[in-house]
Amino acid sequence: MDTPPPPENLTRFDQVMRQLSKLFFLLGFVVICGQLWNLWKKPSLTDVPSITVTRTVPTATYWLYHWSAMELVLVTDGAATQDPCRKGIVGRFETVQCTLRFTDGTVVPWMSYANGRDRGWVExxxxxxxxxxxxxxxxxxxxxxxxxxxxxxxxxxxxxxxxAEGPALEAWMATDPLLAPLAPAFAAEP
Known part of the structure; x- marks a missing residue:
């Protein structure tokens, strides 16, 4: 079926208004898509990691950190304590900021960010x-x-x-090439 030709009596104003309405519709669609993208990519509030297990011996320390969907084993070669962690802002990210203090005077600040899903970073x-x-x-x-x-x-x-995280972690550390040199220190201490 043939479409009827546009009416001849459309003024120039009507034609411009039709074109502008199409342009505004397209622009609105792009803006809405952009806002949805920003909401999806926007970092959520940082999960504070829970420390499942920690152990210190005279020559090493470890912590097993858990976030909602992430896990980190932090091991120090040298006995260390950790100051209470606090939340802070880095760029547009809310982070958890901590400080390790070694017995030899070494001070190591570190921070973590978790997006509440399954990814983040440690700095x-x-x-x-x-x-x-x-x-x-x-x-x-x-x-x-x-x-x-x-x-x-x-x-x-x-x-x-x-x-039983501690004994299982220590047994695994003994098999890991990076951590095996530290494993005997934990095995030697009851």
Whole structure:
């Protein structure tokens, strides 16, 4: 079926208004899509990690951190304590900021951000490491100054059973090439 031709009596004003209404509709659609994108990508409030288990021996310390969908094993080569963590703002991100204090005087500030889903990051002395899910190990060595950090992902890290995280973590540390040199220190202490 043929479409009828446009009426001849449309004025120039009517034609311009039709074109403008199409343009405004398209512009409105783009703005709405942009706002939805921003809402989806906007960081949610930072989850504060829970410390499932921690242990300090004379030459090393470890903490097992859990967020809603992420996990981090923080190990120090050298005995350390952690000051109470606090929330802060870095850029547009709400972060959890902590400080490790080693017995040799090394002070290591570190911070974490978790988006409430399954990703985030950990930053030590301006170096940012990604977190995507579980299986991450952050090793910080004391050096009398600011410390040295190494972060690795271990896809083979087991799920540590609730209530027995410490012994399971220490047994796994003994099998990990990065952490095996520290494992005897934990095994030697009851």
């Amino acid at each position: 030590v002395h301006g170096r940012r490491y990604p977190l995507y899910g579980r299986g991450y190990v952050l090793l910080i060595r004391a050096d009398g100054a600011k410390g040295e950090s190494t972060m690795v992902h271990r896809a083979t890290m087991p799920v540590f059973p609730a209530g």
